[in-house]
Amino acid sequence: MTTTATTDRADRADRPAPPPLLRDRRFLRLWTAQSVSQLGDRISELALPLIAVTALHATAVQVSLLTALAWAPNLLGLLFGAWVDQRPGKRRLMITADLVRAAALATLPLAHLLDAVSLGQLYAVAVVTGSAGVLFNSAYSPFFVRLVPRSQYVEANSRLSTSRSASYLVGPAIGGALVQALTAPVAVLTDAVSFLASAALLGRLPVTEEPAPAGDAGPPMLARARAGLAFTLRHPVLRASLGCCTTVNFFTFMAAGLTLFFASRTLGLSASAIGLALGAGATGSLLGAVLAPRISRAIGVGRAIAAGAVLFPAPTALVAVAGGPLWARAGALTAAEFLAGAGVMLFDINLNSLQARVIPDALRSRVSGAFGTVNYGARPLGALAGGLLAAAIGTRATLLAAALGGCLAVLWLLPSPIPGLRSLDSLDEPAPDPAVTAP
Template sequence: MSGPAKPPRTLLHERGFRSFFLAHSVSQFGDRISELAFPLLAVLILDATPAQVSVLTALVWLPNLTAVFLGAWVDRQARKKRLLVAADLIRGGLLLTVPVAFAFDAGTLAQLYVVALLTGAASVLFDTTYPAFFVLLVNRSQYLAANSALSGSRSLSFIAGPALGGALVQTLTAPVAMLVDAVSFLASALGIGRIRVTHATGDEGGPGTARLWRQAWDGLRFTLGHPVLRASLACATTSNYFTFMFVTLLVLFASRTLDIPAGLLGLALGAGALGGLLGAVAAPRLSARIGIGRSIVIGAVVFPAPIALVAVADGPLWLRTVLVGGAQFISALGVMLFDVNLNTLKAAVIPDALRSRVVGAYSTINYGVRPLGALTGGALGTWLGLRPTLWIAAIGGTMCVLWLLPSPIPAVRSLEHLDGPDQIQPHLTTTGP
């Protein structure tokens, strides 16, 4: 008589994925701390204006405009892991300069601008390399589970990270909080460096190699020609433009207009991020019930709409704080429903040979619009005021769903559907949404 059946191995039992998961989690926690500490450093210590804060945010995302070319270059590299480690080490070293400079009373807004720009460039390198590395670690059948796990750790970081960041800023100052993020990148580099993967053979150049610009164009052409990628890109770009009008002004609005202390603001953002954890856990179950495509549509609406709650925030301190935290909760829930399912769908429809090129092209447009959104938020915040700008962000962001409705995405129920005779194919002659 045979013994009891062994329980199936989960992804976290796989050594490679577990190492990546832990490295990713540590880095995400550090990011959440600096995302609060960085603008608070500019606002509270350097007395930055709305326009200056918007420039700081814009510089972080400006390097994404080069992603279309960087993605083509990454596709030609054999050792993707080395690129991830290098990106983490660069970001950790750059962030380390901030607490050192402020320790000697030498920190300036100009330095923050430089650090923001260069860390943003290193992040583009990491993000364009990540998808190609991801498929080396995870089987296709486990894409949804892997994205759910990684998004879950990211959501946890949004819960504890802002609260820890707010406490560090309030008790030990913002530069010390930046030091924590620098250490997290170094820890991430160490964790990723320990992973053993079998890399595909890279095409690093030679007489028969196509020009870099041609490879970049191939990635852009495939992205704009594929009905799923084209519609999702238009949706995400619209959402990013308007939500970054909000992201740019959130800390400034909460600290100056709503007069919420740094520690309490961190707690509100952290508590609100519980919605992200709920969304990451619920995304696979919801997609199994209603389909991947419909989950993406719901997430596209639920993500930007709660900005309106922040726009109307007023009254006693507890109510202002609850409205900010509640908006974050609903928004985080929406972005997880959107991201987990969309990342899974994208991983299924992008060919291996084009992954970094397509991600680079996608990021150039999707993330490249974020600096424009940030600068628009700063300009409108100065011209119209902060509350009217938040209303514009809420309404405009919600309109992003209009790109999805006529596309094939709402009808996609599962990845198995894509493997059948009705598999969605790209139309490479199409050049725009």
């Protein structure tokens, strides 16, 4: 008797091989749009905290609050995903999100010209750009799987992550130089322009959009949101990866809101020195993105995910123990960025490809929203916890605690099927859970 899984594999074998990604104009435009946007993001990630630290003399708690507010909209990701799930034209939603982020960021250089930049404005910009980012990400997942064949998920994610890694390589150095030469608020304008460029490139994508939902049929938004969360928690791969990602994000964001503060205030590094150190260290991300597919083939997708889950948070300890002459302090920041960048690429590329493989098409936006609500929702909580803990026990001790806590995230994976997974081809086609699948 022929099983469904066997039939699915036979059907996939009979399909013609998709064209190489580098000859696919649709993917190349998406790749270019993401690359331009990522480069701008690296500049803002450096400039926004430096506005708070150097221009507005913010405390550790205030800097952590800025990081928390940027990620706080992800707590509503469950609702974003359910809403996006019922909307046709995912590309239009992504373009809208890019335009909103560009407009919000452009208010900072304008306020700088009027000598009116404040912490309140920084907080508002963080919330608006964070909300638009959640909208973009909720639409991106179903858009990506319509654009890229299943057999090319790992390759596509590797190329996209390579661009992200390259942005970490050059972005901080460019950002540091721009901040030093033009001031941080003006440097943010670069990110606003990058979002405009991304929107223009996405607008030129000749992608066939999915049909609009038929009338008002189907359950209400809250019911769809619950369905996405229920499926995520029922699925053994998604449940374990969610626990791991959430733990990693909580502890790494305990450190993320404090690293630039610590490097500037405690280590005494200038904006250009921080930018150069982060840029040099970002070669680890680039190397990790390039090698992730090879490593996953050598040791298996599951083991690569587990290795990345430890290598990503652990190097924060190097920053915490940094001291001595300038070259040693800058070198510790560089080494930590290098190792963490390699780890996060190994973790993200393989885990994103695995998730794309196991989530049914009908549930992608809802699962993406549910996953983002819990996973990314831990980021603002971690940032706030980091600021409060730093005020209580000091920044250096908080960074050490974040490194240790982040490494514990791998414990979520050990009892799951993930560590034993050799390749994505060994998985059957995703089958929706009838208990939670709804139109």
